[in-house]
Amino acid sequence: MTATHARRRDAEVVLGFCAYTHDSAAALLVDGHLIGFAEEERLDGIKHSKAYPENAVTWLLGEAGLTANDVTTVAYNFDGRRYRSALGQLPAHLLQSVTRPRAMPRARSFLTVHRRYQARMRDLARSFPRARLHPVLHHRAHALYAFLASGVDDAAVLVVDSLGELQTTTIWHAAHNDEQPFRLDLHTAIDDPASLGYVYGAVTEHLGWRRGDEEGTVMALAALGDPTRFRALLSRAVRLTRDGFTLDPALMPLRVLSSRYARTSPAFTAATCPPRLPGEPVEPVHADLAAALQERTEHVMLHLSGQATRLTGSGLLCLGGGVAMNCVAAGLIAQSGIVDEIHVPPAPGDSGTAIGAAAAAWLDATGRPPTGIEGRCYLGPAYPDLMLPPEPRPGLTAERPADPVRHLARRLAAGALVGLFTGPLEAGPRALGNRSILASPFASGVVDRLNATVKFREPFRPFAPVVLADKAADYVRLRQPSPYMSIAAPVTDLARTQLPAIVHANGTARVQTVTWTQYPFLAEVLAAFGEITGHPVLINTSLNVKGKPICGTPDMALDCLTATGLDALLIEGWWVTKC
CATH class of the missing domain: 3.30.420.40 (ATPase, nucleotide binding domain)
Known part of the structure; x- marks a missing residue:
């Protein structure tokens, strides 16, 4: 021992x-x-x-x-x-x-x-x-994590997901300071079958994408559609009430915990479109349905956020649950004036x-809250002592640059697509710099290259920017930090004209803001890239390919380099390229 x-x-x-x-x-x-x-x-x-x-x-x-x-x-x-x-x-x-x-x-x-x-x-x-x-x-687990990760001492907490036991939506008031003991009080609970997460997943599946995995694809598609076509239908499917919302079972059938039971009804199909099979073309009707779904989701989330602030009297809102990963809805809440600030933890979903x-x-x-949760996202395995041979895989070569920061910044400015694997594994669905793919937003055809040769995903999906926090106001209209890439914010004219690669069709960008304290290495890379290009902004997407998780181990990262159109991988100080 x-x-x-x-x-x-x-x-x-x-x-x-x-x-x-x-x-x-x-x-x-x-x-x-x-x-x-x-x-x-x-x-x-x-x-x-x-x-x-x-x-x-x-x-x-x-x-x-x-x-x-x-x-x-x-x-x-x-x-x-x-x-x-x-x-x-x-x-x-x-x-x-x-x-x-x-x-x-x-x-x-x-x-x-x-x-x-x-x-x-x-x-x-x-x-x-x-x-x-x-x-x-x-939902208590969701709420505790969302509040403790925020670092604030008093907040409304809104948890919205598909299902937790029988709850689907809860509103809490959390508080903790030196004058009073920790408290987490439940104010409102909405039970299944009223479930916003259920609806979003059901329509995602109807549109031909994987429920519980590809809701973000539907959110991206929504920006290309016209919500007016199905607005009335979605308003009937998800009806606002004074205290929350309900579902119309004629359109969204009663949930059965079995994949044998469809989540949309024949009436829903008749009023919208036949189910799209994966791989089939994406038609305007699919984009219009996605747009109506997203719009209704935003209306419900704004309604619930207002309810949370009224019930708790708090100007701060913490979001948890799978629906909290809808960055467009989170961005609208942040911009709405309903609350002074919103906080979404790094891993708002079930993990x-x-x-x-x-x-x-x-x-x-x-009777005491735990410590070490506030403001932390880099919580997983790290490999600081990684050693690589000169040829770590057939067709790959490895070397150690004397100045990894400037070497990476120069290669990115020259248009390379580079995987970054360094430090502890981040928590949650967004790559936050430790398991990322970085690219210059100025490189010719960078979005097409990333989608076609690296991510292997739909061409309409946007790529998110990472920017130095003290320069973020030059590129996005955001009243608060966004360290976990959780908020889609309207872009500025500068971003729209100079960095169109980071701007989605709806005029927003799901930005990650980086401080020198939070992530010194990535901050140094952004600063060095800014010295070369004039803009401390990079495209940041996750180090993985579609259908695979973010690379958590060195072997997974090397596999990603080998199997994709990545030009290089910077892995714990090693610069790995293809022969």
Whole structure:
């Protein structure tokens, strides 16, 4: 036993899980401090991995010098006992002709998920024999993480996703300062079948993209469409109410937790278009439907944000849940004047609830919030001692430039497409500089090259800019920082005329603002690129290809270089190119 391990034998060790559903991840707290967090897909190579996060757990425990027997609490990001509450809805669904055909299958599906939850708890108990099991209400895990990541001391918290047990939308008031104990009070809860995430996923699937994965593609397509064509239909499908919203089951059928049941109705299809098969041409009708969906989503999110501020009296808003990844809606909230500032955590989707669940377990045991979550996104495995041979792969050569920053900036200014793999793995769906592909927005045909030879994705999808925070106002109209690339902001005339490659069809850019404190290496690269070009702005997209997760390991990064049109990879100081 090492001395480090011996000192930790009496520590409170909380392991937080998102597992067995999608976006598998794990987070580790030791004596209330966040040690790390990793998404399993970045380590096993399976996008949106549903697996038990074995690789993430192995890395986390190894990082802390611990074993499974040292874990004192296992926090799980669902309280599966709550699935049984769906049975209480059964009589009402049986009474309505439009919901009656699905009422019993729905009830049975929720009971099936409850049984699966019980089996999963038994598996976790066997894996960590000395640990207490601590199930956490899914939306509470979202809300805790969103608030703790923000670093503010008082905020409204709005969580909007597809489904957490039975909740789909919640509004909380969170506060913590020296004068009062930590509090997270639930003000509003909207239950399934009213689910904005369900609707967005259903229409994404109808339009031929993968539900739970490619909603961002539909959001991008929306900028090319005319929402007026289907505006009335989407207003009927998602009806605003005084306290929130409801769904029309004639258009969005009652949810059954089984892929055998379609999420859109024949009436919806008749009023819109036939389902588009993946790979089929994208027609104007598809863009118009995407536009109406996006517009309705924005209306609902603005309505809910106003409700959150009225209920809590707070001028700050934290967003969590899968719908919080809709950067256009987040941008509209930020620009609307409803709130003074919004905060979206690095991992607002389900993976981030591994942190939230661990935080809840620690808070419930001690009455104190954990530390180490505020303002942190680079939380995963790092490879600072990576050594590469001169030929790390057939057809690749590696060397170490004397000045990596300026070498990278010069190559980018010359038009190279470069992968960047450095430091700890970032959390969440956006590459934030540690696992990124960088490119000059001035290079000829850069967007077409990236889409066609590297990302292998639809040509209408935009690329996001990364910019020095103190220069951001030159390029985007944004009243606050955007460190996690979570907000689409209107661009300035300078950006529109000088940097059209970073401007989407709707006149916005999903910007990442970088400070020297947050990320000195990327800040240096931006400054050096700015010295050459006059603009400290680069295109930043994730180091991966379509259908694959962000590269979490050196091998995955080298595979990406080999299999794509990337010109080079800067990996832990090594400059790797193709022979």
